Amino acid sequence: MPKTPRTAEERVVNQASIDMLKKADADCVDTCFSRYDSQGMQCKFGVTGVCCKNCHMGPCRITPRTPRGVCGADADTIVARNFLREVVGGCAAHSDHARHLVLRLKAVAEGNGGDYKITDGKALRRIAGQYDIETADREEHEIALELANTFIGEFTAQEEELKTLRLAPLKQQAKWDKAKVAPKGIDRMCVESMHRTHIGVDHDYRNLLLQAFRTSLADGWGGARIASMTADILFGTPMPVRSEANLGVLEEKQVNVIVHGHEPALSEMLAVAANDPEIIACAKEAGAEGVNLAGLCCTANEILMRRGVPVAGNFHQQELAVITGAVEMMVVDVQCVMPSLPTVASSYHTEIVSTTDIAKTIGATHIPFKASDGLASAKSLLKRAIDNFKKRDPAKVSVPDEKKPLVAGFSVEAIKYMLGGTFRGSFRPLNDAIIQGRIRGVAGIVGCNNPKTQADSYINILTAELIKRNVLVLQTGCAAQASAKVGSMTPETALEQAGDGLREVCETVGMPPVLHMGSCVDNSRILEAAAELVAEGGLGDDMGGLPAVGVAPEWMSEKAVTIGCYFVASGCDVILGLPFHTSGSENVSRFLQEDAKEIFGGAFHEVPDPMDAADRVLELINEARENLGIDKKTERKLYDMKDRRQLDV
Ligand code: NFS
Secondary structure, rough: OOOOOOOOHHOOOOOHHHHHHHHHHHOOOOHHHHHHHHHOOOOOOHOOOEEOOOOOOOOOEEOOOOOOOOOOOEEEHHHHHHHHHHHHHHHHHHHHHHHHHHHHHHHHHOOOOOOOOOHHHHHHHHHHHHOOOOOOOOHHHHHHHHHHHHHHHHHHHOOOHHHHHHOOOOOHHHHHHHHHOOOOHHHHHHHHHHHHHHHHHOHHHHHHHHHHHHHHHHHHHHHHHHHHHHHHHHHHOOOOOOEEEEEHHHOOOOOOEEEEEOOOHHHHHHHHHHHOHHHHHHHHHOOOOOOOEEHHHHHHHHHHHHOOOOOOHHHHHHHHHOOOOOOOEEOOOOOOOOOOOOHHOOOOOOOEEEEOOOOOOOOOOEOOOHHHOOOOHHHHHHHHHHHHHHHHHHHHHHOOOOOEEEOOOOOOHHHHHHHHHHHHHHOOHHHHHHHHHOOEEEEOOOOOOOOOOOEHHHHHHHHHHHHHOOOEEEEEEHHHHHHHHOOOOOOOHHHHHHHHHHHHHHHHHHHOOEEEEEOOOOHHHHHHHHHHHHHHHOOOOHHHHHHHEEOOOOOOOHHHHHHHHHHHHOOEEEEEOOOOOOOOHHHHHHHHHHHHHHHHHHHHHHHOHHHHHHHHHHHHHHHHHHHHOOOOOOOOOOHHHHHHHOOOO
């Protein structure tokens, strides 16, 4: 039975999205929201995780009457196996993304990089140093080659543990050793997990779940971290940059090209090509004022962080962007790209172009992106988009005028710089602000949208509430874009919305109370920031003791499951706005929500309501503050200029 369709206002919270959902109805176009509503009641065996189709004696479903599948697997085994396979999916996605970047870095180092180059030599030397690679008196390409080969070794290592784990605080590493969850090569972890979940291999839910955490660490302290580091070397370490977000960034008088997906190699080249005089001239010849490049989802975050390219929207807005009728081309690569896009686009003139052989969709035009000839490939895509401009039907165009200014680009390097300048760059002022209680703690709010919930709403309510209660918010992915769209990512917001203590710090430093740290692979930057807080001193000696909490309010992808696991394995409590598909096993649920705390220092918490989540974040932060002995209330005082100069920030 289909559910009664929800109204546009029930489906989304942002006015631009509401307008486009209404237009979708008028244009008779389906979206993820209408499809979700027509799904009706979703399969309860899937939702609780007790459906097993890992062999062809099944599919088996666990019920009180049939507590075991044909092979004898019980709910614990089945739920844990399904969960581990989700973690593998996420780890594989981030890590394959990383692999592509590492191979690009290797090609550059070997002189075969085409239009790609090492943009940030300083980052190259810093990162190489972290892997004990000699940097003194060596050419960039030599260092880059050794680093690329070291990274490749992180994928292929058979017996050696990941070197990237050593970037974590020592005590955290000791916890991983004790629990025997330090991963070996990334590829091995994924293959081994698939082996373990094959019929008749690993049946102990505890062993399976430990493997889930082990595999997740191969993502957070492996693939994802390597992806962020390599992208910084190739394209530059993000520094604060101004831009805008929401569907209103689309320009009626320009050729609109949207990049959507994840890997920055293609989008970087498109960003360069969009400013090429030849392309601008072509656009003018076609009657447009220029080419307007905008981003969707995490690829948007990549080019926003480094180039200030505006964000058209987050996950739930990909179809809505096409429905504006003003998009000439949507260029996609991998991950979070809905297969519905060509169908939606068939009602308008938009061409959906897939660019990689590992991700094709029927109805999309497939034009493989030639990285060896990146700029030429990007320019030819833009010329094709310009050609398509004449097919735009003005009667179908309606671009919402909502957009908000934002400041993004908060890599760990950028945060250090903001806090202390070029010469004194460090986390010290932030640690001090936390110790003194001006900032109560830190929350990482990350992840997707999910049409099961009113899009952006949980993210927006929670973020506003936390900054009001003096919690510094770090964001990535679609969650960051949700905040950008309501204007929470400008320093001015701090003045209006943040609590007194957080406002003082933000005002002194000139940063927003909500920091955009990048795409989903850049969750590794949040781990890096946590490691910096520990290294700076005064907040304990492992990440598990920090007054810091992770939240995935509206998550939906396997990547989000993996991210949640590596945050927990790194000692961080993680609040989920939507539950895992694990409720069919009490043992698995207890392991994830309680036992994990004993092993790693963090665990999962399911909190469906954003205001309850805010309370829970504060409880967890206060608990950590108490354990650290920094829970005493400091007296509030007004600062004059003299006091201000004495502030550490
Ligand atoms: Ni991450 Fe979710 Fe996708 Fe990015 Fe957005 S949906 S898990 S936030 S775009 S990867």
